[in-house]
Amino acid sequence: MSRAGAGRAAGGRSGAATPLALFADPISQRLWTSYLVEVEKTLQVLPTAQRRELLHELQSHLLDGMRADGAAREPERLLNAMERLGAPNEYLRPLVAERLLARASSTMHPAAVLTGMYHDAFRSVGRALATVGFSLGYTVVALLVAGAVLKPITPRTIGVFREPDGSLELNLLLGEFAPSVTLGTDVLGYWVVPAFLATALVLYVALTKLLPILGVRSDVEIRPR
Amino acid sequence: MGDPVNDDARELTLRWESQVKKGVLEFIILLRLRSADRYGYELITDVKRAMQIDVSEGTIYPLLARLAKDGLVTAYWDEGDGGVARKYYHITDRGHDILDAMQESWLELTFAIQRQLAQGTRGESNRRWSGSR
Numbered sequence: 001m002s003r004a005g006a007g008r009a010a011g012g013r014s015g016a017a018t019p020l021a022l023f024a025d026p027i028s029q030r031l032w033t034s035y036l037v038e039v040e041k042t043l044q045v046l047p048t049a050q051r052r053e054l055l056h057e058l059q060s061h062l063l064d065g066m067r068a069d070g071a072a073r074e075p076e077r078l079l080n081a082m083e084r085l086g087a088p089n090e091y092l093r094p095l096v097a098e099r100l101l102a103r104a105s106s107t108m109h110p111a112a113v114l115t116g117m118y119h120d121a122f123r124s125v126g127r128a129l130a131t132v133g134f135s136l137g138y139t140v141v142a143l144l145v146a147g148a149v150l151k152p153i154t155p156r157t158i159g160v161f162r163e164p165d166g167s168l169e170l171n172l173l174l175g176e177f178a179p180s181v182t183l184g185t186d187v188l189g190y191w192v193v194p195a196f197l198a199t200a201l202v203l204y205v206a207l208t209k210l211l212p213i214l215g216v217r218s219d220v221e222i223r224p225r
Numbered sequence: 226m227g228d229p230v231n232d233d234a235r236e237l238t239l240r241w242e243s244q245v246k247k248g249v250l251e252f253i254i255l256l257r258l259r260s261a262d263r264y265g266y267e268l269i270t271d272v273k274r275a276m277q278i279d280v281s282e283g284t285i286y287p288l289l290a291r292l293a294k295d296g297l298v299t300a301y302w303d304e305g306d307g308g309v310a311r312k313y314y315h316i317t318d319r320g321h322d323i324l325d326a327m328q329e330s331w332l333e334l335t336f337a338i339q340r341q342l343a344q345g346t347r348g349e350s351n352r353r354w355s356g357s358r
Contacts, residue, residue, distance in 0.1 A: 054286065057265060057312045061282065064266040064309065086281025095287035 027075040031082070035062070039088040045096055054092075061085060137207045144200035147172040148193045159192040161185060246276050251288060252331065255316060255324045258298060264311040265289060289314060297323055 023029045039058055043051045065081030066074075085091075151158045161169050163184040188195060253272050257263060263271070269285040272278070292298045297320035305311045316324070 053312075056310070057286065058283070060264070060309055060311050061266045064264075064311075065282070068270075084282050086283040088283070091281050091283030091287070095290055098287070098291070 023074060023078075025074045028078045031075060031078050032062075035082050035088070039092070042088045042092045042096065045100060050099075054095075058085065058088075134207060134210075137203060141200045141204045141207070143172045144196040144203070148196040148200070151190065151193050151196075155190070156186070159189070160187045162187050243278075246278050249331075251292065252324075252327050254285070254288060254292065255297065255320060255327070258314055258316040259321070259324060262313040262315045264305070264313050266311075268314070292320070296320075 022032060036055065036059070039055055040051070043054060046054075062078070062081045062085060065084055066077045069077040069080045071077045071080055147158045158171055161171060161184040163169055168187065169184070250272070253276060254268060257268055257271055265285050266282070268289075269280075269282045272285070273280065273282075289298065289300075293300060293314075296317060298314045298316055300312050300314050302310050303313050
């Protein structure tokens with residue numbers, strides 16, 4: 001890495017984000033460019049001056065990280081520095097959301113409000129999806145248990161049926177809501193009761209074991225050493 | 226295979242420890258800035274080492290931005306070693322005032338906890354003592 005190149009890469013607020021012949025190894029050059037593109041993409045909603053300032057700060061951080069790294073090869077040093085810095089769309093998103101919400105609050109512009117809310121929601125979209133997934137999972141557990149209980153009462157409408165065309169169909173509570181529907185041959189008979197209960201139990205245990213992933217996640221993620 | 230009871234206790238302790246450390250990050254950053262102006266990389270590597278935490282280094286930038294927005298720090302660019310320009314953070318007068326208040330609050334909290342710990346130890350000894358009679 002050339003000293004002049006490093007200076008240009010992180011050299012103040014007005015410089016361009018594109019590095020100029022920073023690295024001897026083309027792999028490092030590609031890694032660097034792709035990381036910075038990711039940073040720019042994450043920060044694109046910020047005003048240009050703010051975006052450039054933060055971009056230069058992160059470039060400076062990466063160069064310092066590389067200098068402190070003991071790895072022999074340049075691309076490895078850069079990769080290690082990037083890994084320690086983190087994924088831009090994770091550590092920068094809180095900042096982007098916070099600034100957008102502040103801007104929305106001060107300008108009162110509907111577009112700014114919508115963008116701010118979208119970015120804030122995106123921070124927890126994974127958690128929201130997980131909640132929906134868990135809700136669906138527990139609903140299936142409840143349906144399986146209900147199916148097992150109701151099978152002796154409505155044996156012709158709950159179970160696994162082979163249709164006249166040879167396809168298999170699983171019916172849980174269909175008979176209760178659509179008694180007029182004609183089903184094919186009952187494949188499992190009353191064995192469907194333990195099968196449903198066992199499946200419900202496995203699903204319930206698996207979902208419940210995974211439940212802690214719904215725990216609240218803060219912007220700053222500290223991993224115990 | 227590890228002992229599941231001990232593993233669970235260790236996990237709970239580590240989670241609690243992470244929460245505590247997370248809560249004092251801004252306080253630590255301001256404390257580090259009180260002695261000298263520092264740049265992001267220097268700050269986060271210091272904090273990681275001092276607090277023995279593993280955190281994405283990038284998380285310091287939203288924190289510093291928040292401190293700047295609240296007027297507790299200002300920033301300026303300066304050329305450091307090897308010709309790399311760095312953005313240095315400087316604690317403001319308001320930052321010093323807030324830090325003094327935080328420090329007072331921290332001392333009160335730690336004093337209260339120390340008192341609780343001492344009482345807990347005494348209570349434990351009393352119970353043991355009366356149980357042995």
